[in-house]
Amino acid sequence: MKNIQDMLWVEWRKAVSSKIPLWTAICSIFMPLAIAFLIFAARNPEISQKLGLISVKANLVAYSSTNWSSYLGLTGMIIAAGGFFLFVLAVSWIFGREFADGTVKDMLAVPVQRSSILLAKLIVAAIWFILLTIVILIVSLIMGAVINLPGGSFDTILQGIFLVLITDCLVIAVSLPFALVASAGRGYILPLGLAVLTLILTNVVAIAGWGNYFPWAIPGIFAQGKNTLTAVSYLIAFVTGLAGMAGTYFWWKYADQNR
Amino acid sequence: MNLAIETNLISKRYRDVTAVDDLSLRVAEGEIYAFLGLNGAGKTTTIRMLLGMIKPTHGMATVLGKHVELCNREPWAKVGYMVETPHAYPELTVRENLEVSRRLHPGIAPQAVSHMIEQLGLAEYADRRAGVLSLGNVQRLGLAKALLHDPHLIILDEPANGLDPAGIVEIRELLLGLVRHQGVTVFMSSHILAEVSRLANRIGIIHQGRLIQEMDVAELEQNRRRRLLVRARNVEIASQVLSAAGFIGELLPGETLELNQLDAILQPDDIARILVEAGTPPTQLLVDEEDLEQYFLRLVGANGGSK
Numbered sequence: 001m002k003n004i005q006d007m008l009w010v011e012w013r014k015a016v017s018s019k020i021p022l023w024t025a026i027c028s029i030f031m032p033l034a035i036a037f038l039i040f041a042a043r044n045p046e047i048s049q050k051l052g053l054i055s056v057k058a059n060l061v062a063y064s065s066t067n068w069s070s071y072l073g074l075t076g077m078i079i080a081a082g083g084f085f086l087f088v089l090a091v092s093w094i095f096g097r098e099f100a101d102g103t104v105k106d107m108l109a110v111p112v113q114r115s116s117i118l119l120a121k122l123i124v125a126a127i128w129f130i131l132l133t134i135v136i137l138i139v140s141l142i143m144g145a146v147i148n149l150p151g152g153s154f155d156t157i158l159q160g161i162f163l164v165l166i167t168d169c170l171v172i173a174v175s176l177p178f179a180l181v182a183s184a185g186r187g188y189i190l191p192l193g194l195a196v197l198t199l200i201l202t203n204v205v206a207i208a209g210w211g212n213y214f215p216w217a218i219p220g221i222f223a224q225g226k227n228t229l230t231a232v233s234y235l236i237a238f239v240t241g242l243a244g245m246a247g248t249y250f251w252w253k254y255a256d257q258n259r
Numbered sequence: 260m261n262l263a264i265e266t267n268l269i270s271k272r273y274r275d276v277t278a279v280d281d282l283s284l285r286v287a288e289g290e291i292y293a294f295l296g297l298n299g300a301g302k303t304t305t306i307r308m309l310l311g312m313i314k315p316t317h318g319m320a321t322v323l324g325k326h327v328e329l330c331n332r333e334p335w336a337k338v339g340y341m342v343e344t345p346h347a348y349p350e351l352t353v354r355e356n357l358e359v360s361r362r363l364h365p366g367i368a369p370q371a372v373s374h375m376i377e378q379l380g381l382a383e384y385a386d387r388r389a390g391v392l393s394l395g396n397v398q399r400l401g402l403a404k405a406l407l408h409d410p411h412l413i414i415l416d417e418p419a420n421g422l423d424p425a426g427i428v429e430i431r432e433l434l435l436g437l438v439r440h441q442g443v444t445v446f447m448s449s450h451i452l453a454e455v456s457r458l459a460n461r462i463g464i465i466h467q468g469r470l471i472q473e474m475d476v477a478e479l480e481q482n483r484r485r486r487l488l489v490r491a492r493n494v495e496i497a498s499q500v501l502s503a504a505g506f507i508g509e510l511l512p513g514e515t516l517e518l519n520q521l522d523a524i525l526q527p528d529d530i531a532r533i534l535v536e537a538g539t540p541p542t543q544l545l546v547d548e549e550d551l552e553q554y555f556l557r558l559v560g561a562n563g564g565s566k
Binding site: 002003006007009010013014017018019101102103105106107108109110111112113253254256257258 | 307310311312313314329332333335336338340342343344346347348349350351355358359360362363364365404
């Protein structure tokens with residue numbers, strides 16, 4: 001337990017000393033701000049007309065966010081797509097930087113179990129992501145109030161928050177394999193590239209109607225709140241996370257470390 | 260004799276490439292063992308196998324009496340190491356980097372960080388980010404991380420890299436002090452052979468993955484080539500005079516005569532006397548001893564040369 005506390009201190013210190021958390025926080029503020037601006041623009045034709053092509057998108061967003069419930073669903077969608085990318089960025093940084101910076105060798109022949117080091121890394125990545133979610137949620141709630149959305153009962157907002165948090169858990173689960181990609185790819189370029197590819201693929205798979213069985217489409221489908229997911233979908237997300245953790249552990253334990 | 264490091268026919272193969280081939284090492288506790296080899300000879304692969312970072316294809320390594328195995332983390336509490344170029348977290352300060360190392364070795368008192376900063380001459384840079392340190396200070400930080408937990412065995416890959424001459428002397432004195440006063444064992448690879456000859460008790464030479472020679476410093480003294488270099492105003496006449504006296508030499512460029520007979524090397528005064536009596540007094544007599552660098556290159560050359 002003491003080892004885990006020490007490793008959490010180590011990973012937290014490394015994470016907060018870098019500039020990456022700041023940039024991810026800025027992105028987290030920007031995303032709900034942009035959505036709120038689009039809704040605001042769509043409601044004000046004089047602004048919408050000046051936006052050109054963006055006004056089409058603004059109308060689309062405004063159409064899908066006519067009240068608090070659908071607006072918070074949209075926040076869940078932001079987390080499922082943008083949040084996914086931010087979490088992969090956090091995971092890639094926490095795992096991949098050890099290889100990119102050549103510091104991994106200092107963690108290999110030490111008395112602390114590698115499993116403790118990996119667990120601390122995952123916990124810090126998860127905390128980092130949850131903090132980003134809270135930022136997204138707070139900005140979304142503030143902006144929802146500012147643009148004066150209708151239907152803002154306590155229950156609706158609570159349900160929205162619940163939806164966002166479950167989406168968070170699903171995003172964390174399906175993103176864990178990227179820790180393995182960052183480790184095996186010995187850096188952060190490969191996982192970030194794969195994350196972009198995954199987002200593109202997710203759209204294609206969702207359009208084809210296979211989203212319920214494609215791990216990275218599951219958080220987005222859940223965030224839509226239409227209850228189309230089955231128990232198999234949740235199981236797929238859970239197994240994906242488990243496979244990601246196990247793969248990362250076995251890779252760190254058994255792969256030759258030449259860096 | 261207690262062994263700090265022991266390997267038995269340890270090998271590492273990557274498909275068709277044999278990085279280390281049936282290497283058997285014995286490093287006794289309390290000695291400084293220098294591991295020499297050209298780039299790509301297999302030094303770092305051996306060190307990584309000793310530290311459990313790479314699995315041997317064949318054979319087994321033992322460190323401080325414990326087998327190096329994936330699940331056995333016991334030896335690492337007493338082993339300090341620095342593999343290849345030292346790296347540090349660039350956004351953390353020197354002190355924070357050492358604090359990270361301290362927490363990776365449970366049970367080390369927090370004061371150890373300040374102590375090591377003082378000992379390695381890093382006090383001036385303690386609160387500076389590692390990313391802005393000079394190469395020499397990064398090297399010092401790497402050594403500080405290796406020594407932080409008072410290890411019984413220190414494995415160092417090129418410890419003198421990047422250090423200025425004063426730094427090299429300082430680190431040499433530090434390592435010698437640890438060996439003499441605390442009985443620490445040092446296993447180090449180095450390219451700076453003059454430094455190795457000043458520091459090591461025992462030397463192993465690896466070439467193309469194989470240990471081609473292992474010797475202690477006394478053996479090195481015996482093995483290295485010595486010769487007497489003679490210069491005279493007319494070196495050809497001097498050569499004829501010495502030949503007549505039974506000392507057959509070889510003329511070298513630069514009006515120099517080389518004599519390899521042990522009698523000549525041990526008693527250069529006899530050579531001087533013969534030449535003086537013959538009316539061709541020497542202008543220079545020099546007993547030239549092959550240094551470790553020359554010995555190493557001769558040995559490696561005899562074993563297939565550089566890769």
